[in-house]
Structures are given as structure tokens and as C-alpha cells.
Amino acid sequence: MIIKSAKDEIQNYLVDASNTKGFCEAVYIPENVDEVIEVLKEANSKKLSVTVSGNRTGLTGACVPKGGIVLSTEKLNRFLDLDIKEKSLLLEPGILLSDLKNEVESKDLFYPPDPTELNCFIGGTIATNASGARTFKYGPTRNYVEELEIVLPEGELIHLKRSENIADGFNLTLTTDSYKKIELTLPDYEMPKTKNASGYYCKRNMDAVDLFIGSEGTLGVITKIGLKLLFKPKNIISCVVFFNSENDALNFLTEVRDESYRTRSENRINSIDATALEFFDHNALEFLLADYPNIPGSAQAAIWFEQEYEGEEDLYLELWLSLINKHNGNEEDVWIALDEKEKRSLKQFRHAISENVNEYISRNNFRKLGTDVAVPDEKFITFYYSTKKLVESEQIDYVTYGHFGNSHIHLNMLPKTDEEFEKGQKLYKQICLSAIRSGGTFSAEHGVGKNKTDLLIEMYGMENIDKMKALKKKLDPNYILGVGNIFKST
Numbered sequence: 001m002i003i004k005s006a007k008d009e010i011q012n013y014l015v016d017a018s019n020t021k022g023f024c025e026a027v028y029i030p031e032n033v034d035e036v037i038e039v040l041k042e043a044n045s046k047k048l049s050v051t052v053s054g055n056r057t058g059l060t061g062a063c064v065p066k067g068g069i070v071l072s073t074e075k076l077n078r079f080l081d082l083d084i085k086e087k088s089l090l091l092e093p094g095i096l097l098s099d100l101k102n103e104v105e106s107k108d109l110f111y112p113p114d115p116t117e118l119n120c121f122i123g124g125t126i127a128t129n130a131s132g133a134r135t136f137k138y139g140p141t142r143n144y145v146e147e148l149e150i151v152l153p154e155g156e157l158i159h160l161k162r163s164e165n166i167a168d169g170f171n172l173t174l175t176t177d178s179y180k181k182i183e184l185t186l187p188d189y190e191m192p193k194t195k196n197a198s199g200y201y202c203k204r205n206m207d208a209v210d211l212f213i214g215s216e217g218t219l220g221v222i223t224k225i226g227l228k229l230l231f232k233p234k235n236i237i238s239c240v241v242f243f244n245s246e247n248d249a250l251n252f253l254t255e256v257r258d259e260s261y262r263t264r265s266e267n268r269i270n271s272i273d274a275t276a277l278e279f280f281d282h283n284a285l286e287f288l289l290a291d292y293p294n295i296p297g298s299a300q301a302a303i304w305f306e307q308e309y310e311g312e313e314d315l316y317l318e319l320w321l322s323l324i325n326k327h328n329g330n331e332e333d334v335w336i337a338l339d340e341k342e343k344r345s346l347k348q349f350r351h352a353i354s355e356n357v358n359e360y361i362s363r364n365n366f367r368k369l370g371t372d373v374a375v376p377d378e379k380f381i382t383f384y385y386s387t388k389k390l391v392e393s394e395q396i397d398y399v400t401y402g403h404f405g406n407s408h409i410h411l412n413m414l415p416k417t418d419e420e421f422e423k424g425q426k427l428y429k430q431i432c433l434s435a436i437r438s439g440g441t442f443s444a445e446h447g448v449g450k451n452k453t454d455l456l457i458e459m460y461g462m463e464n465i466d467k468m469k470a471l472k473k474k475l476d477p478n479y480i481l482g483v484g485n486i487f488k489s490t
């Protein structure tokens with residue numbers, strides 16, 4: 001096992017992509033599960049706090065230590081078994097998502113979850129239940145996790161397979177590999193019906209695997225993962241459409257969203273069925289202009305969509321073009337990807353906006369002020385316009401983009417001064433509270449981490465936070481793992 005403690009060797013482990021900063025005594029880099037057990041047993045005996053680190057692309061400070069030690073999963077990076085016939089993959093948590101995708105796609109298989117940043121580890125995506133553009137059709141990471149090997153905070157090993165351990169109502173019993181039984185009472189709060197990554201996933205009669213997905217490094221260290229794969233889609237249309245009116249763009253989006261739901265529920269063929277449905281507002285397009293000078297000057301908004309299809313491409317293009325026309329899309333300037341390279345470049349266009357915002361934030365030494373809110377579909381448009389109006393009333397620069405197909409908004413404020421940052425923090429909270437009050441969530445995909453614990457209290461109330469803490473305490477009696485994530489330590 002590698003152990004690092006020199007300042008210059010550990011500094012990369014002390015910050016994540018939100019520019020949240022921390023400190024620690026040392027970084028432990030185990031190379032196998034036995035070494036993970038060793039680290040946790042020792043830390044537990046000394047009551048030393050342990051923060052699990054993936055590739056630190058997180059946006060909530062969750063992997064950033066506030067003391068104690070870091071356990072990095074970077075050397076747990078082996079592919080263990082790719083079963084093409086069964087369409088399943090067994091692997092360790094430190095594999096890069098981009099490598100995972102290349103590996104399975106080379107065998108004509110497909111792993112749908114695609115957080116915009118592919119430079120993350122598969123373990124990190126499971127610990128945050130990451131989502132992405134394709135969540136619109138395929139759902140979040142949770143839907144593809146079939147089994148997990150986990151080292152619990154006291155160093156006990158546990159293996160969980162989907163469908164093998166189901167809670168009895170809100171009572172869940174875990175049995176470790178050494179036959180220790182842990183009786184858990186699951187919190188009985190109601191989770192929002194939108195896309196959601198806030199707090200423990202708890203439901204009556206739930207599967208034990210689901211408790212650990214999205215638990216943000218607080219309940220155990222994931223050391224092995226079994227994933228379900230699909231067949232790789234045969235063909236994909238990928239396209240960016242520009243609109244001279246934001247209203248037109250949003251009407252287009254709403255019609256595509258509803259039409260896609262209908263296609264799926266009625267099992268229609270030869271019909272609109274978007275895989276991804278992503279939005280960029282005028283400010284986001286302006287922010288991208290230096291990198292993409294071919295963005296039309298008249299554009300007030302843009303939508304990037306993908307659709308998988310079998311059969312005649314022309315038939316689908318016609319369907320889409322007629323919808324684009326109906327909503328006054330800028331037909332002259334539609335960017336249609338014709339080959340793999342062009343498809344990657346449209347994906348990169350979407351990635352660039354997130355990346356450029358994060359880069360602006362770190363360059364100006366602020367912490368990210370980007371919303372991750374989602375609301376029920378029927379409230380989305382009103383929510384979107386009122387959110388924008390609120391930020392504009394304070395005259396803070398911002399860009400908006402995100403997974404609008406899922407009624408999920410990343411509005412990122414771009415403060416220029418400390419005063420604007422402070423104002424922005426207040427607005428950020430107001431927007432999150434408004435999403436919660438609308439029946440949605442303040443975090444649809446990034447998680448709570450260390451930076452949003454107060455919002456989780458607003459969402460579920462202190463009584464339910466105490467239930468989450470009690471659950472954690474059963475698995476982590478000395479409170480050593482992921483301290484400060486999801487809720488404050490005491």
C-alpha cells in the first residue's frame with residue numbers, strides 16, 4: 001500500500017471540482033480489498049476520520065477531507081470479468097468511466113449512465129448515484145448496479161446482490177461475510193418523485209444494494225461492483241438546434257419530452273423518443289462563443305438532443321425537422337453529427353459549458369454556485385422563468401444549462417466580487433428552497449456532500465436527519481467514514 005503525507009504529494013487530494021478545499025494527515029492508497037480492511041480497522045480503533053476519494057470530479061466537497069486520512073481508490077482499478085453473453089461487468093471502483101465505456105463498447109455493449117464528466121471513477125458515480133444526459137431515457141446509475149462488495153467502517157466485509165436482500169417494510173438486516181447481523185431501521189421519509197440524489201435512498205421493502213448507492217462514502221467503501229449492460233444502440237442521431245426565442249426552445253423541449261414519454265409508454269416505433277434532451281440559455285451560448293465561434297449570433301437558446309433508431313435515418317430526421325420547424329428552430333444552423341467523431345464533438349460542446357464554468361470558478365477562487373435542482377415536469381417552465389428572474393433582479397452574471405428533459409436545471413452564478421458571491425449564496429439557497437417547496441429536490445444528481453447539508457435539513461426536517469444519523473451509527477459506531485457528508489458530524 002502506498003502512503004503519502006508530504007505536502008506536495010497530497011495537495012491534489014484536498015480539493016474537488018467545486019473548488020471546495022480541505023486538509024488531512026495522510027493519503028492511503030490500498031491495492032486490494034485486504035488493504036482497505038486494514039486501513040479501516042486501524043482508523044476505527046483510533047477513531048480517526050476517513051474520507052474516501054474517487055477521482056475528485058465531485059461538485060459538493062464530498063471527497064474533500066476535513067482532517068483525518070484520505071483513502072484513495074485509484075489503485076483498485078482492475079476489470080475483473082466482462083460476460084458478453086450475460087451482458088454483465090464485474091470491476092473495481094477505481095476504473096475511469098471513460099475506460100469502462102470504451103471497454104464495453106468495443107464488445108458492442110453499452111453502459112448508459114453518462115455524467116457529463118467521464119473522467120470520474122465508477123465507484124464515485126455509484127457513491128453519488130450519478131446521472132447524465134441519457135438519464136432522460138435510461139435513468140440514473142442505480143438502475144445498472146447489480147452487486148456490490150463493501151468494506152464497512154469497522155472493517156467487516158459484505159457482499160450484496162440485487163434481489164437477494166429485501167427490507168421487511170423499513171427493517172433491513174445485513175449479514176456480513178463473517179455472519180455478523182446488523183439490524184437497521186430505515187428512515188421512512190417520502191423521497192421526491194423527481195430525479196433525486198439527496199440523502200439516503202430509503203423506501204419500504206427496498207433492496208439492500210440501493211442503500212449504498214448514493215450514500216456518498218458514509219456507509220462503507222465500495223471495493224467491487226457488478227453492473228448490468230445493454231446492447232449498444234445501432235444508430236444515434238445527435239443534433240444541436242438553435243432558437244431565436246427562448247420560449248420557442250422551451251416549447252420544443254416540452255413537446256419532445258411529452259412525445260418521448262408517449263412513445264415509450266405506448267411502445268410506438270418510428271416515433272420521437274429522445275435519449276438526451278439538454279438545454280443552453282443565451283448566456284451559456286455567449287460563454288461558449290470564444291470556443292465555438294460558429295454559434296449563430298441570433299441564438300437565444302439551444303437544445304442538444306440524441307435519438308437512437310433502427311431502420312431509415314431519413315424517416316427520423318424528417319420527424320425531428322418537422323418539430324424543429326413547428327417551433328421556429330433555426331433550420332439553417334442545425335448542427336447534425338454525421339459520424340462518431342462529430343457525435344463526440346457535440347457531446348464535448350455540452351461538456352465544455354460545465355468545464356468552462358468550473359474553470360471560471362477556480363480561476364477566480366470562488367466555490368461553485370451552481371444549482372442542481374429538479375422539479376416536477378408540470379411545474380418546470382414556471383419554476384425556470386421565476387428562477388432566472390430572481391437572479392437577474394440581483395444583477396449577478398449567470399449561465400443556465402442542464403438536463404431539461406428531466407426538469408433539472410444547472411443555473412451557475414459567476415460572481416466577480418466577494419460581495420456578489422455572498423449575494424449569490426443567498427439566491428442559491430432561495431432557489432433550492434423553492435425547488436423543495438415545489439415537490440422537487442435541491443440535488444438531482446451531484447449529492448449533498450459537505451456543502452449542502454443545511455438544505456437536506458430543509459428538505460426532510462431534523463427528525464429525519466436524526467433517523468439517517470442513527471442508521472449510519474449502526475454501521476459506523478465510531479463515526480469515522482465520510483464525516484460531514486450528507487449531515488454534519490454530530
Ligand SMILES: Cc1cc2nc3c(=O)[nH]c(=O)nc-3n(C[C@H](O)[C@H](O)[C@H](O)COP(=O)(O)OP(=O)(O)OC[C@H]3O[C@@H](n4cnc5c(N)ncnc54)[C@H](O)[C@@H]3O)c2cc1C
Pocket residue numbers: 016017051052053054055056057058059062063073093114115116117119120121122123124125126127128129130131132133216217218220221222223351354355358445446482485
Ligand atoms: C465538468 C463536470 C461535469 C459534471 N457533470 C455531471 C453530470 O452530468 N451528472 C452527474 O451526476 N455528475 C456530474 N459531475 C459530478 C461528478 O462527475 C460525479 O459526482 C462523479 O460521480 C464523481 O466521481 P469521482 O470518482 O470523481 O468521485 P469523487 O468526487 O472523488 O467522490 C464523490 C463521492 O463518492 C465517494 N466515493 C468515491 N469512491 C467511493 C468508493 N469506492 N466507495 C465509497 N464511496 C466512494 C466519495 O467519498 C465522495 O463522497 C460533473 C463534474 C464535472 C467536473
